[in-house]
Amino acid sequence: MINTLIFVVSILSILVIALLIMVFAMARQIGILFERITPVGAMINDAGPKIGDASPVFNLVSLMGNEVVIGSKRPHSTLVFFLSPTCPICNKLLPAIKSVQSSEGRWLDVVLASDGEADKHIDFINKHGLADFPYVLSQPLGTAYRVSRLPFAVLLDADGVVRAKGLINSREQLDSLFNAADTGYGSIQDYVSQQSLMSDSFQPLTKRTVKP
């Protein structure tokens, strides 16, 4: 009897552990799915310049003393990346930003933007080797794009039109900005809602056009 009990308990323990590992694997996969389908668009706020609108024009001076123009006609597209020295995810994304600059440099200029006291930002630039990037401090710039949380990115095309924007939490989300610019859909949510609008042709028109 006691042997049977020991046997049953051991088998059950192994089963519980195996099941827990499987549940964890599934939960993790769901988590990864969520991370992938909540890129850019998830945090798009309708305030600020809309996708397809012309960006306000800013003439700024970078911390290195160079002139930086955002929003006007330029030879390249511009990625304005809002960050702060104290934001952990910003630090995590710096290598991704550097690799984007080197791989997409043919058509894209990356501009780093923040606000606050200059000396902290200069320390930050030296510590992370960001001297190659134009780095601007401008509160009006952040206000114009309604940046409420960091890191936030805005992609402007060569004509100064906003092509994509949103909160960036991972390398994938950064890439999805470029996808958004390529496909013309601002976000995956945008894409899904456009698709469902097309397929739900039986839906009453009023229901479609009402927006909160």
Place this chain on the structure above:
Amino acid sequence: MELTALLSLGSVAGTTFLVLLLLGAMLHKLGDIERFYGFLANYQLLPEALVKVSAHLLILAEGLIMAMLLIPALNQLGAWMAIALLMLYATAITINLLRGNVHIECGCGGPAIHLSYGLLLRNLLIALVALPSAISSHTQLNFIDAGIGILCGVILCLVYTVAEQLIANFSHAQTLSQAKSFN
């Protein structure tokens, strides 16, 4: 089965759980220490000059407590200190919750979780699991009992990992449904 025997089994399970938890937390912090400085700075509890020092002290404390838990003579003291550390973290979280500063990441290790009252409940539950280790010693256990205690600790740790992941998923799902209602 008498209460002391049960308590010692609980003590072994609790100790195993705490050691695994602290190990995970330490590795998470050491794996990207720059990120941990950022998390700690976001709590806005310390002057900036002290952030790095405190980050190192916290990691050291976690390591020290883990070592104490593994030494039988210091096990009980280690468990008390683990509870104290959990309460310290809970206090930091509470202050920021009261400030309304909920959009910062907890930095607890594991998946990204924003601050919420759920985290306080979680710390309380972990402290509860640690309690048997703090109030009883487990010197009179035989080999099989110890093995079963450790097994239970490992299972607890697995359950905890799953729960943590599910909480993170839940907050993702919430963000997604909020985003939908905006559009």
